[in-house]
Amino acid sequence: MGSLSHLRVLDLSRVLAGPWCTQNLADLGADVIKVERPTDGDDTRHWGPPFAKDAQGHDTAETAYFIAINRNKRSITVDISRPEGQEIIRNLALESDVVIENYKVDQLKKYGLDYESLKKIKPELIYCSITGFGQTGPYAHRPGYDFIVQGMGGFMSVTGEADDFPGASPQKAGVAIADIFTGMYASTAILAAVLHRDRTGEGQYIDMALLDTQVAVMANVASAYLCSDEVPIRWGNASPTIVPYQTFPTADGWMIVAAGNNGQFSHFVRVGGEAHLADHPLYCENPLRVQHRKQLIPLLADMTRKKTKAEWISLLEEVGVPCGPINNFQEVFDNEQVKARELQLQVDHPTAGKMPLVASPMRLSKTPVEVRMPPPTLGQHTESILQERLGLSPEAIDRLKQKGII
Numbered sequence: 001m002g003s004l005s006h007l008r009v010l011d012l013s014r015v016l017a018g019p020w021c022t023q024n025l026a027d028l029g030a031d032v033i034k035v036e037r038p039t040d041g042d043d044t045r046h047w048g049p050p051f052a053k054d055a056q057g058h059d060t061a062e063t064a065y066f067i068a069i070n071r072n073k074r075s076i077t078v079d080i081s082r083p084e085g086q087e088i089i090r091n092l093a094l095e096s097d098v099v100i101e102n103y104k105v106d107q108l109k110k111y112g113l114d115y116e117s118l119k120k121i122k123p124e125l126i127y128c129s130i131t132g133f134g135q136t137g138p139y140a141h142r143p144g145y146d147f148i149v150q151g152m153g154g155f156m157s158v159t160g161e162a163d164d165f166p167g168a169s170p171q172k173a174g175v176a177i178a179d180i181f182t183g184m185y186a187s188t189a190i191l192a193a194v195l196h197r198d199r200t201g202e203g204q205y206i207d208m209a210l211l212d213t214q215v216a217v218m219a220n221v222a223s224a225y226l227c228s229d230e231v232p233i234r235w236g237n238a239s240p241t242i243v244p245y246q247t248f249p250t251a252d253g254w255m256i257v258a259a260g261n262n263g264q265f266s267h268f269v270r271v272g273g274e275a276h277l278a279d280h281p282l283y284c285e286n287p288l289r290v291q292h293r294k295q296l297i298p299l300l301a302d303m304t305r306k307k308t309k310a311e312w313i314s315l316l317e318e319v320g321v322p323c324g325p326i327n328n329f330q331e332v333f334d335n336e337q338v339k340a341r342e343l344q345l346q347v348d349h350p351t352a353g354k355m356p357l358v359a360s361p362m363r364l365s366k367t368p369v370e371v372r373m374p375p376p377t378l379g380q381h382t383e384s385i386l387q388e389r390l391g392l393s394p395e396a397i398d399r400l401k402q403k404g405i406i
Contacts, residue, residue: 001029002030002369002370003028003364004025004028004030005030007025007029007030007031007098008030008031008033008098009025009030009100010035010093010096010099011073012089012101012103012108012113013130014042014044015042015044016044016146016176017130017182017183017208018100019042019044019069020180021100021183023070023073024183024187024360026071026072026073027362027369027371030098032072033073033076033092033389034073034076035076035080036078036378036379037079038077041379044063045063045066045378046063047063049063050063051063052064052349052351061351061377062351062375067355068357071375072371072373073375074385075379075380077382079405079406081111082403084405086113088386088406090112092385092390093113093125095389097194097197098127098128098193099127100127100128100129101113104141104143105140115129115205119203119205122203124202124203125203126190126197126206127205127206128186128190128193128205130208131144132148132210133211135207146177146210147176149178149210149211150178151170152211152214153215153218155172155218156171159171159173160236168234178210178214181214182213185216189208193206238293238297241290242260242286243296244257244296245259245260246297248300248301250307250308250311251311252309255304255309256326257304257322257323258323259321259322262284262286264322265283265289269303270319271321272306272315274299274300274303277296277300282295283296309325313325342359343358343359344358345371347374348374350374350377350380351377352374357371359371382397382406386406
């Protein structure tokens, strides 16, 4: 039994931020019902290739994007634009502890599925809305996309090579960090609201915004600006205050070297066969290395190209210089530590057979995370949910099907 096995979550969200939140809750044991559009389902069901493959190696209809964020959930298809569909959602909300949605501001109000409407029939309900810019302010009605928010929230202004580097430009992250962090914060906020409800019996509304989250997770970079009024700039993979503290090319790829003091710098260049750099008057102290980085870094890069990534890491670990590889994903999942932590797992799926997934990083000793269900096929649990939660008869369900409500 998971930590949250007593919670029922009605998930009206789609794409990434909301589903990431509800997958966290589901991994911890919550019973999550994912509401999808009939026929089309969640947008990410169509964001492929790549697709999961079946036992014969053929593509299935399950996209890699969808399966990454929807395990441990049950799928029901409901047309919420029609009164009968709205009634199903209201009744499911009555049976739930938490509702989460990421529709545009006020869009669910016209269906009577907004917080104020549902609160009237269930005051203890916890209701979480996720939007690009929140429920208030001049941007509230704008659509919000992760890429745009990464730019607006300052992340891209400090990500990418420095302006004096050839071809330099602002860069987004390789994954949708504003969406993912918003989902993480939403999970935390929902659990806080559950604790409050359990103590007081009061439900509440949670207003989550991608832009708010992106600004918040800029952490010390945002704080540095507020404290100094100095606008942070891009440094690429380098540090503005420590040299060498960046990526370096090797004979067969890239590695990270984080030499945080003079001793580590000395060990780095000595095992690389360039011991004279340790005592060089321009490089012997970190402030000097920072001042003369443009001369030093090319010399170090020439040195690192003479050995392979594995050779360098073995040598540097032996002498205590912090370092690490930059792995592609084949190397990630081949890594001995990743294997030891069992970060790749397989689940049985009705169309894909053995489906590979990335494990949750949450490790609880008493209530461990477990994958109880694979990512659902579209509408896989519609009938069972309507029978179990709402007590509908097979005849009533057939009538809803014939009308296209489910």
